[in-house]
Amino acid sequence: MEHTLKLTDEQLGVVGAALAELPFKIAQPVMAAIQAQITEAAKQPEENGSRPD
Secondary structure, rough: OOOOOOOOHHHEEEHHHHHHHOOHHHHHHHHHHHHHHHHHHHOOOOOOOOOOO
């Protein structure tokens, strides 16, 4: 099952900080998945046809 969330940069920072408090072997796969999705989303134009700078 997959979930789609919309978070502000600040909210994402809070999630990252919380993950950083967990042991690396637990947090790293989650942080890697989030980073991969952020990287992929940055490559794609937004729905209105432009990307924010």
